[in-house]
Amino acid sequence: MLAAVGRRSVGFVGTFGLLGHFLADLLRAVPDTRTWGRQVFPMMRRIGVDSLPIALFIAAFTGIVLALLASYTVTSAVPLYFVGALVGKTTMLELGPVLTGLALAGRVGANIAAELGTMRVTEQVDALETLAYDPHAYLVLPRVIAGTVMFPIVVAFAMATAISMGWLAATTLLPVTSAEFLRGLRLFYVPFDVSFGLIKASSFGFVITMIGCFLGLNTRGGAEGVGDATTRTVVYSAEMILVLDAFWALTLLRPS
């Protein structure tokens, strides 16, 4: 048992060492703009634009369910226009970024880990290096930049979709008029709500792409190693999203 604990501790320290190297290599790659600059826009399309369908699908159903849950929660003591307030607040502050983040941890994070992991085990990463390319400049930086920039954009569309679908559900399925829904939506709204959601989304994009790239580039073995890196990326990304969610709430929402 002691040996097992020792092995795990050594493994843990080793992972931190690898992470330190990874971050140092990433920083060293930043001035190589000629390499990563050309890759950023294609990655923004792959990570951001191509993620819109799944993000909007989730947002649409979240909006509908939120409206129905709100009407269920709001009893006769509270006016029904609070449905708009609940849909708006929960979408912008929490569910928009977090649900989209969790979905994209699977779509984007797993995709990056599997792609880079396969490149690692098939020696394509070594081939990049022998052709005088820095893999951190060519593979990692464009993905991290694209994730950090595009996640808030995807989340903004997801927020708009969720609120629109919440409005549609409220006005068609509940005894709420458009005017009432909009009144509720404006009731507790402050512009910071949107900023808060987008800041969170950006941090999720950064962390998911970093985890995918780190685990992908450190893949060992064959198909099993790629599968392991992919699974760990999704699990760690989901955990980090929840940790960051709490972190931003503690940092930005705590009353002074």
Added chain:
Amino acid sequence: MIQFREVHKAFGPKQVLKGFSLTVREGETMVVIGGSGTGKSVAIKHVVGLLDPDAGEVEVDGRVVSHLARKELTALRATVGYVFQFSALFDSLTIYENVAFGLRRSGDMGEPAIRERVAESLGLVDLSGTEDRMPAELSGGMRKRVGLARAIALRPKYLLYDEPTTGLDPVTSAVIDELMVRTREALGVTSIVITHDMRSAYRVGDHIAMLYDGRIRQEGTVAEIQQTRDPVVRQFIEGRPNVREADAAPLSAGEEVAVEGMQR
């Protein structure tokens, strides 16, 4: 010139190289033979800094690879072509993009010059007309040839071949061997070929060195290796299943191996 001096390399508890020393002179083709998993690929990865030795050093043109700054290492890599065991082609890029990939890095060549160089390199490996195809559409032998074209497109001074004929049928292996010889004649490169295919080793090599138990067991010309009486080397080149344990003991310093005119 490439020189390995007492290179040691371990992965976890497994000591792969235990004092690997070898000199590859300008213009020659050095074939490194040895069983699977003996560290042949590990050894050549040190030449381009894909691995750093735990002890010892690898010198290319008088510069110790592990001491080079990032920029110097990049410059060194531009002079070394590496042909990977499983080709390592970028599977999301066309054949043209694969071969042009290294040329675009330097930024010195315009697109017309790159197009010309790609056509020339693919022509050298008899794959003209495949520019628009994807790697997945090619056979294993064709992919190896594209890998060679990608390596020679940069007009390197050195070429490293990692098991270039592994997994290929005898005819395709002979084609690859012929290409290696032709490439050397056309470009005058210095090469290291990692293989356990003895027919290929005899066809392409000027010198052959056998890696055994982490170090060079024997090195010599093709003729010298063919005549060796070292039981471990004989067993390998003849493809016999067993060697007596006593014969497999490492040779001591200065011990004479039974090859005329050759001493270690």
